[in-house]
Each structure stands twice: as C-alpha cells, then as structure tokens.
Amino acid sequence: MTNKPKILVTNDDGVTALGIRFLIDIVKEIGEVVVMAPDKPQSGVGHAITFADPLRIKTIEKSDQYAEYSCNGTPVDCVKLAENVIYKGRPDLVVSGVNHGSNASINVIYSGTMAAVIEANIDEIPAIGFSIDTYSSNVDFEPSRKYIRKIIMDVLENGIPKDICLNVNIPYVEELNGVKLCRQAKASWKEGFDSRTDPRGQNYHWLTGEFVTNDIKEDSDLVALKNGFISVVPVQLDLTAYKAMDALGYLESGDL
Amino acid sequence: MTNKPKILVTNDDGVTALGIRFLIDIVKEIGEVVVMAPDKPQSGVGHAITFADPLRIKTIEKSDQYAEYSCNGTPVDCVKLAENVIYKGRPDLVVSGVNHGSNASINVIYSGTMAAVIEANIDEIPAIGFSIDTYSSNVDFEPSRKYIRKIIMDVLENGIPKDICLNVNIPYVEELNGVKLCRQAKASWKEGFDSRTDPRGQNYHWLTGEFVTNDIKEDSDLVALKNGFISVVPVQLDLTAYKAMDALGYLESGDL
Numbered sequence: 001m002t003n004k005p006k007i008l009v010t011n012d013d014g015v016t017a018l019g020i021r022f023l024i025d026i027v028k029e030i031g032e033v034v035v036m037a038p039d040k041p042q043s044g045v046g047h048a049i050t051f052a053d054p055l056r057i058k059t060i061e062k063s064d065q066y067a068e069y070s071c072n073g074t075p076v077d078c079v080k081l082a083e084n085v086i087y088k089g090r091p092d093l094v095v096s097g098v099n100h101g102s103n104a105s106i107n108v109i110y111s112g113t114m115a116a117v118i119e120a121n122i123d124e125i126p127a128i129g130f131s132i133d134t135y136s137s138n139v140d141f142e143p144s145r146k147y148i149r150k151i152i153m154d155v156l157e158n159g160i161p162k163d164i165c166l167n168v169n170i171p172y173v174e175e176l177n178g179v180k181l182c183r184q185a186k187a188s189w190k191e192g193f194d195s196r197t198d199p200r201g202q203n204y205h206w207l208t209g210e211f212v213t214n215d216i217k218e219d220s221d222l223v224a225l226k227n228g229f230i231s232v233v234p235v236q237l238d239l240t241a242y243k244a245m246d247a248l249g250y251l252e253s254g255d256l
Numbered sequence: 257m258t259n260k261p262k263i264l265v266t267n268d269d270g271v272t273a274l275g276i277r278f279l280i281d282i283v284k285e286i287g288e289v290v291v292m293a294p295d296k297p298q299s300g301v302g303h304a305i306t307f308a309d310p311l312r313i314k315t316i317e318k319s320d321q322y323a324e325y326s327c328n329g330t331p332v333d334c335v336k337l338a339e340n341v342i343y344k345g346r347p348d349l350v351v352s353g354v355n356h357g358s359n360a361s362i363n364v365i366y367s368g369t370m371a372a373v374i375e376a377n378i379d380e381i382p383a384i385g386f387s388i389d390t391y392s393s394n395v396d397f398e399p400s401r402k403y404i405r406k407i408i409m410d411v412l413e414n415g416i417p418k419d420i421c422l423n424v425n426i427p428y429v430e431e432l433n434g435v436k437l438c439r440q441a442k443a444s445w446k447e448g449f450d451s452r453t454d455p456r457g458q459n460y461h462w463l464t465g466e467f468v469t470n471d472i473k474e475d476s477d478l479v480a481l482k483n484g485f486i487s488v489v490p491v492q493l494d495l496t497a498y499k500a501m502d503a504l505g506y507l508e509s510g511d512l
Contacts, residue, residue, distance in 0.1 A: 046332075047302030047365050054460035055449075076302075077463070080447050085461060106378060108495055109303050122362060122444045146512045158506050163442075164497045166504075179508050183496040186419075188378045191336050193311070204310035205341060207333070232507050234497040239364055240439040241420045241492035248422075250414050251488050252435050256402045 004065075005031040005156050006091040008120070010078040011099065012042045012112030015060070015070040019098035022141040023130060024068075026149050027095060030156070032065055034091065036082040039070040043101070047115040048074045055081060075116035083123065093156060094120035097130035097168075098141060098148070104133070104169040104221040104231055105185040105213065114167055114235070121165040121237060126155055128165065133225055134172035144170045147179060147230050160234075167233040169225055177228040184233050185220035187213035260321075261287040261348040261412050264376070266334040267355065268298045268368030271316070271326040275354035278397040279386060282405050283351060284322060286412070290347065291316075291324040292338040294331060299357070303371040304330045311337060331372035339379065349412060350376035353386035353424075354397060354404070360389070360425040360477040360487055361441040361469065370423055370491070377421035377493060382411055384421065389481055390428035400426045403435060403486050416490075423489040425481055433484040440489050441476035443469035 007027045011020040015037035027033050039058065050073045060068040071081055075096065083090060099113040108114045113129045120127035130148060132139060151168060160166065167184075170176070190212045193205040213222055221231035263283045267276040271293035283289050295314065306329045316324040327337055331352065339346060355369040364370045369385045376383035386404060388395060407424060416422065423440075426432070446468045449461040469478060477487035 044305045044307055046304045046371065048304045049300045049366060049463065051300055051463045054462055056458065056460050080463065081449070081461065084447050084449050085451065106493065109374065110305060115302065118365065150510070150512050151507060154506055154510070161500045161503050164500045181501055181504055181508055183498065184494055191340050193337065193340050195341065202312065204312050205337065206310055207305065207307045207336065232504070234500040234504055235495045236497035237362065238440055239491045239495070241490040242439065244417045244420045244490040245437055247417050248437055248488070248490055250410055251407060252437055254406070254410070256406050
C-alpha cells in the first residue's frame with residue numbers, strides 16, 4: 001500500500017487499443033493503477049449496461065502497483081465491475097480513453113468513452129475522458145503526453161466540482177497550442193443508410209453519416225480543436241432544461 | 257395523404273410490449289402513425305447505435321394511415337431508420353414508450369426509451385418519452401390515457417423549445433393527481449454484483465443494484481411521482497456545465 005492516488009483506466013476501443021496503452025503509460029507514473037477495459041471494441045455503445053447476461057473478468061496482469069483486467073461488458077460495466085468487484089470501494093480518479101476519434105460536440109452522447117466517465121461521476125468519482133481527433137491506425141499520441149499528464153495532475157490536486165466530469169478532446173496536429181475550456185458545440189450527424197440486398201434477396205442497411213455543424217463561435221469545442229487547442233468541456237449529470245420551464249407551463253394547466 | 261400530424265412511435269421494450277401497444281392505441285386517433293421498434297427488448301442500451309452490423313427492417317402492417325415495422329437495432333437505430341428509410345424526411349413528433357419501469361431521475365442516462373427521444377431531438381424533432389413506474393406484467397395503463405393524450409395534443413399545438421425534449425414519468429396509482437413540471441432528481445444506483453461460479457469452475461457476475469436518493473425537495477421528479485403526479489422533466493442536449501467554468505480555470509494556465 002502506498003499514498004499514491006488510485007486511478008482506474010478504461011476505454012471503449014478495447015484493452016489492446018493503442019490509445020489506452022498510451023494512457024496507461026502516463027498514469028503508471030502518477031498512481032496505483034487498475035485497468036478494467038472491454039475485451040473487444042465497444043464504440044458507439046453509449047451508456048449501455050449489461051444485466052441480462054453474466055459478466056466475466058479476465059486477469060491480464062497483477063502486481064502491487066498495477067493490475068490489468070478485461071471483461072465482456074460495456075465501458076459502463078467496466079466502471080461498475082472495477083468499483084464493486086476489484087476495488088470494493090472507490091478509486092480517486094477514473095480516466096477513459098484515449099479514444100480513437102473525437103468525442104467533441106454532440107458525440108459526447110453516443111460515446112462509450114464518455115459513458116464510463118459519466119458513470120464514475122454518478123458515483124461521485126472525479127473522472128476525465130480523453131479522445132484524439134483521428135482514426136489513423138498509426139496515430140502518434142506523443143505530442144499530447146505532457147498535456148494529458150498536466151490535466152490529470154491538476155485534477156488530482158485541485159479537484160472538479162461535484163456532479164461534473166471532463167470531456168477532453170485533442171486535435172491531431174504536431175504542435176498543440178494549449179488547453180481551452182469550452183462549451184459543447186451544437187452539431188448533429190446527418191445520417192444516410194447504404195441499403196443493399198443480400199444473396200438471399202433480403203434488404204439490409206448500413207448506417208453511414210456525415211457530421212454537420214454551423215456552430216462556429218469561438219467558445220465551442222469544435223472551434224478550439226480547429227485552432228489547435230485541446231478542448232475541455234465540463235459535463236454535467238443534471239440534464240434538466242431549467243430555462244424551458246416557463247415556456248412549458250401549458251403542460252400543467254388546461255382541461256383533460 | 258392527410259393533414260394529420262406525422263407521428264413516429266418507438267420504445268426499448270420491443271414492438272410487442274404492452275406499453276407501446278397502449279401508446280400506439282392513443283396516437284392512432286391523433287395522427288398518421290409509423291411504428292419502428294426493436295424486435296426484442298433493449299432495456300438499458302442507452303444511446304447505443306449499430307454500425308458494425310447491418311440493420312434489417314421487418315414490415316408488420318402497412319396502410320395509408322398506419323405502418324408498423326420492427327428492426328434488429330437499438331431504439332436510436334429505430335429513429336435513424338424511420339427518418340431515413342421510411343419517412344425520407346422528418347415526422348412531426350416522436351413518442352417513445354410507454355416504458356415498463358421509471359426513467360425518472362438519473363435513469364434518463366441509462367434509458368433506451370429516452371435515448372430515442374434525445375436522438376429525435378438532435379434532429380430537431382419534438383419528442384416525448386413516456387414511462388410508467390412499475391414492472392408489473394399485467395400493468396393497467398388506462399388511468400394514464402387521458403394525460404398522455406393531453407400531453408401529446410398540447411405539444412403538437414404549442415411546440416417545445418428547440419434542443420429540448422420531454423421525459424414523462426407516470427406513477428402507478430389508480431388516481432393520478434395531475435401533471436407537474438420538475439427537475440431531474442439527484443440519485444444513483446448503488447450497485448452490487450451477485451458473483452457465482454459456473455459448472456466449469458469459472459467466475460461470473462450478475463449486475464444487481466439498489467436505487468438510492470436523498471433528494472426530497474418538492475421540485476424533483478421523484479417527489480412528484482411519490483405524490484401521485486405525472487412528472488415532466490424538460491431535457492436538454494447541451495451537457496456543458498457552464499457554472500463550473502470559473503472553478504476549472506486552472507486547466508488553462510500553469511506550466512506543462
């Protein structure tokens with residue numbers, strides 16, 4: 001036992017992904033690390049949980065300072081399993097990623113990486129999701145190392161307001177310009193489906209999509225990324241649209 | 257073709273669930289209805305989407321005023337498929353549910369029912385999720401009929417502010433006291449796992465959990481439900497915690 005902070009690492013690309021190996025490499029120098037990550041890619045699972053199937057944990061490595069596990073669950077399952085079966089309590093920090101692909105803007109809602117972060121935050125654990133804005137298979141994470149390290153150290157030292165977690169996105173550029181606190185840009189996916197017919201004459205549909213935004217204001221995460229800054233969006237658990245209460249007053253009145 | 261509003265119905269309990277059959281029964285009297293629902297229960301899938309597997313649509317019924325389909329996707333896939341493959345455009349309203357089990361409080365984040373609603377709202381379609389606070393297999397939905405109808409009619413007439421959707425939860429009581437606009441109560445699931453050993457000597461874990469809240473203020477959805485009111489929480493797509501920006505200023509400054 002040491003006084004080092006207890007850090008849980010997870011992701012949604014699976015335990016062998018380059019991004020989580022890079023993140024593990026950084027946090028190993030900071031704290032006592034437990035890795036609990038999906039045994040296969042789980043991108044796009046959102047905040048899915050598994051209760052109709054049993055979960056299984058595989059021990060990959062185990063020593064005093066470092067333990068690594070995979071499981072057959074989702075990123076949210078990983079956080080729940082680590083808290084309850086491995087720690088039997090709470091780690092000091094949960095980090096998720098580094099995700100291959102941006103989770104800026106509306107992507108926070110679809111993201112398994114951020115679902116793990118939000119899940120940890122529901123349990124009042126400070127939590128940070130890291131994503132890099134490229135799907136390149138031989139991505140070079142190195143330029144982001146000192147920034148990721150600083151963000152983690154800062155959060156361990158200063159804390160994050162309760163009920164808030166961080167969505168950190170890293171532009172894929174050689175020279176990073178710094179870190180910017182941002183708001184989630186307004187955007188959406190304009191979907192199409194690639195509809196085909198299988199050899200048995202049955203139709204099937206592949207989801208395709210194009211990311212669309214008109215939000216070009218300076219304070220948005222997408223603009224920060226475009227300008228070479230790492231974007232940090234504080235994310236809240238309370239989804240209530242307080243500002244809409246007055247406009248919706250008609251729901252409480254009138255005849256049935 | 258008529259001037260009736262185009263209403264899309266979906267859910268996460270699957271197309272044969274009692275709750276969606278009840279909701280279909282209500283909206284059939286209001287508009288031109290398309291049903292696109294999962295072919296099997298999808299509770300707890302959150303905002304999952306399917307892009308690594310092909311999606312298939314099954315036509316169950318089709319006439320001028322009413323069309324019913326199921327698919328092998330998640331609730332979010334259902335909305336995307338209906339918009340792109342069936343409507344080739346946008347319906348006037350998306351309704352999801354009636355879910356078997358409450359989606360009040362933090363459950364909004366885990367809910368497939370509400371994920372469909374949020375997805376529709378990302379595409380700027382007014383959308384409402386309905387859930388009833390019971391898992392009883394022979395649930396009597398009738399007391400809620402006139403309220404669900406009124407909420408839908410109200411929304412069609414008055415609209416909902418953009419970027420906001422509605423999370424409606426119905427207490428399971430004989431006498432409903434009315435409709436209340438609420439905020440999302442603060443709560444969490446205190447998880448446990450029921451850990452067992454299979455006949456081959458391998459460990460496995462069933463997710464279990466207990467819903468915990470200390471939020472007993474009058475304006476919360478949980479308190480409204482407890483008092484026999486239908487709770488309506490306006491839900492926003494922007495998760496940015498604007499209030500936390502100042503406290504996190506340290507992330508932008510300091511040495512690397």
